Every structure is written in C-alpha cells, then in structure tokens.
Amino acid sequence: MYFANLKTFVNYVTLVLLSFIMIFPYLWMFLISVKPKNELYSGKILPSTFQFENYIRVFTETKMLLYLWNSIYVGVLIIIVQLLCAIFSAYVFVTIQKKWVKLCFVLILATYMLPAAITYIPSFILISNMNLLDTHVGYIFSEFISIFAIFFLRQSFIQVPKEVVHAAKLDGAGHLRLIFTIYIPYCKNAIASLVLITFIYCYNNYLWPSLLIKAEENMFVTIGLRRLFMSQAGYGTDFPLAMAACAVSLLPMFILLAVSNKRIINSMANLYVNK
Template sequence: MRMTGAWRTPVRHVVLTASAILMAFPFYWLVMSALKTNDEIWQFPPSLWPENPLWGNFAEAWQAAPFAQYLFNSVFVAGMIVVLQFINSAMMGYALTHMKFRLKGAMTAMVLVCYMIPATAVYLPSYMILGKMGLIDSYAGLILTNCVSVFSIFLIRQAFLQVNHELIEAGQMDGASHMRILWTILVPLTRSSFAVLALITFIDQYNNYFWPMLITQSPHLQLVSAGLRSFFVEGGAYGLKWPLIMAASAFTIAPLLVLFALTQKLIIQSVNLTAGSSKG
C-alpha cells in the first residue's frame, strides 16, 4: 500500500524527529549523569533526571585536573593543523585539477595510493624523523606531523573538479596568477567543502589519542583525550567517581558542539551541492 502525499510529510517529520532524539539522547544522558550521585548512576531502573542536581560536580571535575591546559592544547594544535591543511590541500588540489604538468596523472594516482596506507604504518619512521629533528615532546612535532592529509587533498580535489574550468581560463586570460585564481575564484566557490574539511579535521585532531601519546611525555602537552584518560585513572579512581568523569567528558566535548553549530549551514550547503551535482 503506497503512502499518499498527505501522509508522507508528517511521517517523514516523525521519523526525523525520532532519529534526532535518539542521536541527542547520549549527550543528554551524559549531562544528567554528571549531575547525579554515584549511587543514582547505578540505581535500577535508571532515572532520567537527578533527584537533586549537583551542579558543583562540573566545578569539582574542572579543578581536579588541569582541563584548561588540556583544552587549550587540543584546540591550539587542532586549529593550527586545520589552517595548515587548508592551505596545503587548496594548493595541492589546484595543482591536480587546473594545472598542466608532467606526471600529473602519476601524482594523482600516488595520492590515491597513499590514501589506502594505514596511519599506523608510518608511525615508526615518523617517530625516528621527529627524533632526529628534535621535535619529540613539542607543539611543533604535534602540528607538523599532521599538517598534510591525503584525505583533505582528495576532498578538495573533488570539490575543485566541480568548478567549471572556463572560469580558470578566464582568470588566466585576464592575467591573474595561479595564487590569485586559487584564493579569489576557487576557494570562495568551494567554501562549503572547506568548512566540511575544517570540521572533520578539527574533530579528528581534537580527539587524536595514540600518536600524541607516542611523541609527548610532558603532562602539560597532553591533549584532551589523554588528559581525560589520566583523570579517569587518577582523579576518577578507575571509575569510582563516575559523576566527575561524566562532568569532565561533558565539558571536553563542548568545543566540538560549538564548532558544529557554527558550521552546520555550510555543511548543509555542501551536501546540497553534492546531491545536485550527482543528479546533474
């Protein structure tokens, strides 16, 4: 039995609303657990709201470990990596799409091949190179080892391929340099793809755990993932202080929620452009 047009829209809204609630529920449960006592967290059946919300758990968790330093490290490192990947991916994507040079096809194939190599396969040689450069246990080591991403190059290359090459030729006929064409024509036309790139890169680097733990030993260089684990082991007493652990987890994901709120319109635009191009 086919669904009539009158019912299709309400049913779609109900399904989307239910999906949104299911996706948001873990965040709600995280915050509510941070406001409970340890006994309330383990009671059965669980309650959706604490009997007496303990807002002081957030302040206690914040003071129990240097989370301000952890958050600064993660935001600073991830932000610098986003800027560098933005620049590198834009220039590389332009070269692979709108420039003519020898071995262009081979270089494109090499990018695709490198995309299939797992990141862990290059940890050892990268660590040895950083050691020889004296960049172990430093901000520079954390940033420079992630300033180029094959995924970012591939993403921007695909975005640049959707731009009409006649616009590039028109710019060249007007005497514009490659850099001017890139930053005044291509980047503005594909800004939604760059917003997606920034969001994905920031989240990936903000949550990065294994590689930063491998090349840093100083506590003041720990990123938020490693800092949260340290708090779980030390301040959280291996899970005996679950309300504080939940509170710490809640305010460590706050920057990601803010970033998503700021970029959601551009992300939706990117999705719409991709859908339109695939239909066309």
C-alpha cells in the first residue's frame, strides 16, 4: 500500500513538473507582454506594474486583426476543399478492391513520406506560371490535396459495417447516396477531428506561405508576427508589444484545443487501429 501511494505521488509530481515546463514559455511570454520597457532587462520575473495597454496597442497600432482574419478564412476554405477531396478519395480506396486502386493508394502514401520542402520549388514555379503569386487563391490552390486527410478518412471509412453498406446497396443506393447517408454520418466524429487538425495546421503554417505571400494585406498570422517582431522587437525596442501580439495570436488555438482536445486525442489514438 505504501509503495502504491508513493508511486502515485511520484507520478503526480512528474506530471506537474512536465506541465510547468510545457507552459513556462507561454507564461514567460505573458509576463514580458505586460512589463514596462525599462524592466525588460532588470532580471525581475514579475513586473512592478502590469502594462495591459500593450494588448490594446496590438489592435490599434498593428494589423493583427487583418492577419487573424486572413488566417481564419483561408483556413476554413482549405478545410472545405481538402475535406471534399479526402472524402471522395477515401471512398474510392475503401470500396473499389482492385489492384490498381491499391497501387495508387500505396503511391500516395509513399509521397507522404517525402519532405514537404522538396515540393516547394515545382509548386512555386507552377503557381508563378498561373499568375497566382502573392494571392490567397494561389495558396489555397497549393493546399487542395492532403495525403494525411485521405489516409485518415480511409482508416475511418474501413470501420463502417459492411452489412450496412450492403443493405443500402440493396435499397438502390448509388455512390453519392452511400457517401452522404452512410459513410459521412458514421464517421462524423473522425471528420470533425480532421477539420480541427487541418485548421491547426493551416493556422500555424509559416514556411510555405512566407514564400508565396509578400503583400501585407494578404499576410497570415505567422508571417505578420515575424514582420511585427522584426520591426518592433528586432533591436529590443518594443518587446512587450511583440509578445502581446504573440499572446493574442494564440487565443484561437487555445480556445479550439480547450473545446476539442479530447476529440483530437481519441481520433489520433484510433488512427492506426485498422489498416
């Protein structure tokens, strides 16, 4: 009994320490965002006075609202396009049991193993030839297909009971009816999780958008934050404003994860149950 209680105590202490290590960068960011400028290098952890007006300055002196809007609405459009492509692709890979279909699926998974950076140059040339550089349309076009989304939904569609599918076919259901009345309702939890994962990816993506987007009115949160950091905090002139902007940019992600973290964890845990 003593050793069981000791083990539980050690586990809790370990979890608390690991949790503190994880949240410390965010806590430090918040403390810097509310510090006066003359106390940045004082060595004090807590500021003498909390300068919450830095958060007001984020919206009055920067274009953070524009960056947030660009990231959110482009992310939503990418989710819609990727979800439609993934649903129809996953349906084909699950229902058509032919060798050439299985070969296509293997080839698609093989491309997922390659680093994304190797596609940047050909994708950049293609978008440039289409005159879509520095536009949201060009970026959305480059994100039409998600290999992860196809694989994720394929694994979910496999779990649909074959008896239900056969019964729907006997009732005269065609492909579209099977997709929208059988597969999508049965896998709605997995689809909801995929929507959340895709939005997080789009919201946090930096490298590829930074190669395409140059105009400030088209910038996303990740690019805008770097621009703000270099202009306001590049020489230590206004670190509190830059840190306040970083804190504001994290709010959508914190809200999203707080609402749906269990759904994401459960879906990812069940991703490799069926192959």
